[in-house]
Amino acid sequence: MEVGTLFSNLALGLSVAITLQNLLWCLAGAVIGTAIGVLPGVGPVATMALLLPVTYLLPAEGALIMLAGIYYGAQYGGSTTAILVNLPGESSSVVTTLDGYQMARQGRAGPALAIAALGSFFAGCVATIAIAIAAPPLTRLAQQFTPPDYFSLMVLGLVFAIVMARGSVLKAFGMVFLGMLLGLAGTDVNTGNTRFTFGIGDLFDGIGFVPLAMGVFGIAEIIANLTNPERRDLVSAKVSGLLPTKDDLKRAIAPVLRGTFLGGLLGILPGGGAILASFSAYTIEKKLSRTPEKFGTGMIEGVAAPESANNAAAQTSFIPMLTLGIPSNAVMAMMIGGMMIHGIIPGPQVMEQRPGLFWGMIVSMWFGNLMLVVLNLPLIGIWVRLLLVPYRLLAIAILFFCCIGVYSLNNSANEVLIITVFGLVGYLFMKLDCEPAPLLLGFLLGPMMEVYMRRAMLLSRGDPWVFVQRPLSLTFLILAGLLLLFVIVPNVRRARETVFQEAN
Amino acid sequence: MRIRSQDFATGLLFLAVGVAALWIGADYPMGTPQRPGTGVLPRILAWCLIGTGLLLWLKAVVSDSPRLTSWAWRPAIMITLATVAFALLIDRLGLIATMTVSMTLVALGTAETRWREYVPFALIMIAVGVGLFIYGLGMPIPILPRDVLWK
Numbered sequence: 001m002e003v004g005t006l007f008s009n010l011a012l013g014l015s016v017a018i019t020l021q022n023l024l025w026c027l028a029g030a031v032i033g034t035a036i037g038v039l040p041g042v043g044p045v046a047t048m049a050l051l052l053p054v055t056y057l058l059p060a061e062g063a064l065i066m067l068a069g070i071y072y073g074a075q076y077g078g079s080t081t082a083i084l085v086n087l088p089g090e091s092s093s094v095v096t097t098l099d100g101y102q103m104a105r106q107g108r109a110g111p112a113l114a115i116a117a118l119g120s121f122f123a124g125c126v127a128t129i130a131i132a133i134a135a136p137p138l139t140r141l142a143q144q145f146t147p148p149d150y151f152s153l154m155v156l157g158l159v160f161a162i163v164m165a166r167g168s169v170l171k172a173f174g175m176v177f178l179g180m181l182l183g184l185a186g187t188d189v190n191t192g193n194t195r196f197t198f199g200i201g202d203l204f205d206g207i208g209f210v211p212l213a214m215g216v217f218g219i220a221e222i223i224a225n226l227t228n229p230e231r232r233d234l235v236s237a238k239v240s241g242l243l244p245t246k247d248d249l250k251r252a253i254a255p256v257l258r259g260t261f262l263g264g265l266l267g268i269l270p271g272g273g274a275i276l277a278s279f280s281a282y283t284i285e286k287k288l289s290r291t292p293e294k295f296g297t298g299m300i301e302g303v304a305a306p307e308s309a310n311n312a313a314a315q316t317s318f319i320p321m322l323t324l325g326i327p328s329n330a331v332m333a334m335m336i337g338g339m340m341i342h343g344i345i346p347g348p349q350v351m352e353q354r355p356g357l358f359w360g361m362i363v364s365m366w367f368g369n370l371m372l373v374v375l376n377l378p379l380i381g382i383w384v385r386l387l388l389v390p391y392r393l394l395a396i397a398i399l400f401f402c403c404i405g406v407y408s409l410n411n412s413a414n415e416v417l418i419i420t421v422f423g424l425v426g427y428l429f430m431k432l433d434c435e436p437a438p439l440l441l442g443f444l445l446g447p448m449m450e451v452y453m454r455r456a457m458l459l460s461r462g463d464p465w466v467f468v469q470r471p472l473s474l475t476f477l478i479l480a481g482l483l484l485l486f487v488i489v490p491n492v493r494r495a496r497e498t499v500f501q502e503a504n
Numbered sequence: 505m506r507i508r509s510q511d512f513a514t515g516l517l518f519l520a521v522g523v524a525a526l527w528i529g530a531d532y533p534m535g536t537p538q539r540p541g542t543g544v545l546p547r548i549l550a551w552c553l554i555g556t557g558l559l560l561w562l563k564a565v566v567s568d569s570p571r572l573t574s575w576a577w578r579p580a581i582m583i584t585l586a587t588v589a590f591a592l593l594i595d596r597l598g599l600i601a602t603m604t605v606s607m608t609l610v611a612l613g614t615a616e617t618r619w620r621e622y623v624p625f626a627l628i629m630i631a632v633g634v635g636l637f638i639y640g641l642g643m644p645i646p647i648l649p650r651d652v653l654w655k
Contacts, residue, residue: 193541224576396626417587417588
């Protein structure tokens with residue numbers, strides 16, 4: 001793509017993002033994101049689910065800018081808790097605890113926080129540009145997709161979600177199927193028949209995305225978190241000497257660059273996102289280091305790389321969502337939920353029909369990152385104080401906001417009963433060690449896949465081979481198959497070994 | 505076979521949902537290949553779930569998986585009651601009474617609750633709730649119980 005178009009696109013985005021209103025929504029997203037990032041046990045998915053009803057009141061641009069801010073803001077906030085309390089505020093900050101907390105114990109919390117924030121800022125800027133460059137060609141490609149291509153692309157997306165899910169592949173498969181089945185409940189738009197409604201009027205429109213997500217992520221997490229008594233060892237409420245030394249900076253530059261690159265790449269993969277990126281970045285730094293044995297004792301590289309990587313990945317994971325309309329992880333599923341509330345159907349047409357929204361959101365990420373550096377470095381003391389709020393009180397606030405948020409969707413108390421049910425279901429999933437993210441993706445993609453399947457079958461006059469006759473569709477299916485083989489084969493081998501051992 | 509293993513229990517869940525979906529969806533029309541009906545995808549998914557469930561059972565037989573840990577009954581029951589109470593009371597008793605009941609139920613969900621800390625916190629939450637949602641966002645929820653309001 002020509003550089004000129006890139007600049008005119010970014011200029012358009014700038015004109016949207018820089019309005020006072022949108023800057024304020026961006027700030028709101030960044031502040032909320034940092035807050036929930038700092039608080040352990042409150043994640044971006046649950047928060048975004050909680051705020052979806054509120055975004056209904058905002059213009060579409062403001063709503064999406066704020067929701068996006070919550071996600072990357074949480075990446076900044078998560079590192080603060082990881083470094084100061086040895087607890088990951090977000091799951092993507094798990095590895096930051098290893099060296100970050102050690103640095104804090106040595107009285108170097110300031111430099112650790114500064115490097116984490118500056119590395120994240122750099123990664124965020126690079127990722128913003130990456131989205132701006134990658135989005136138009138991908139969108140053009142997506143515009144040539146026919147219904148079978150879309151169907152197969154969604155199959156590939158779900159397979160990615162299965163492969164990347166932590167834990168058992170079989171369980172992830174089941175969760176996708178379960179999610180798709182839940183997504184089909186309600187009235188079938190093509191035929192007008194109702195499915196799985198049990199004659200309950202509230203289910204004729206299907207199960208709402210917000211109550212489902214809020215139950216499985218919000219309510220279930222409260223139950224799980226109240227079970228485990230918490231221990232927080234705050235190193236010190238006062239952080240002095242924020243500035244990293246010259247030596248710190250010199251050591252951090254290369255890890256930041258590598259982390260940004262790796263995170264940006266892994267973020268694009270469906271099912272990827274921030275968690276995978278931070279783990280991989282830490283592993284690579286350890287492998288490349290001349291002193292790998294020192295990792296875990298307060299190496300600044302072990303903070304710089306994963307923190308840059310998780311922020312880069314958080315942002316590039318917007319690429320498949322924005323260009324193809326396919327959510328690559330649970331957070332992107334929330335973004336799609338936010339778009340649908342405003343009547344925007346995610347997909348390649350968004351960039352053409354709503355260029356202001358599309359580019360405005362991308363440019364707002366840059367502003368958001370700048371705000372986050374300011375919010376996180378000079379104001380660190382405020383966020384630390386937030387950690388003094390015990391979870392037993394947070395739980396009360398979260399539950400209330402969940403209930404009133406769902407109620408406000410349609411002023412319907414029955415929707416609150418739906419989150420009750422899915423809260424218990426979500427807790428059951430936790431007990432069974434089934435990750436809920438694939439379920440959420442299946443829930444969103446299931447009905448979309450049915451629509452594309454029907455269109456494809458209609459166009460092919462009932463010939464199911466159409467899915468392998470179209471070259472793009474075939475490519476996606478082959479990729480999906482290869483990916484599955486890739487994860488299943490070692491499993492098969494291991495299972496067989498176990499059988500053989502028991503036989504002997 | 506280990507009944508209390510995670511894999512076995514998950515397999516049971518998937519199987520049960522799959523069989524139930526087949527049962528409920530038995531009369532959903534299948535349509536024609538050119539115009540697939542309401543029943544096609546649910547039936548495919550139900551069989552996929554049954555297959556996944558059976559594979560998990562097989563896995564539970566041939567290899568170990570972690571045992572199910574004990575349930576956290578107290579928070580699970582209290583949180584459930586808190587949401588149900590919210591749903592049942594909000595239209596009848598208004599925001600203040602509903603919040604009081606449902607927040608107290610959450611507080612009863614953990615042994616860590618300190619009542620001296622909870623009471624002022626709950627009062628602040630109620631003030632925030634009424635101020636933000638009723639006066640701020642203008643939600644059509646009564647503040648006090650309907651009867652009190654109209655008498």
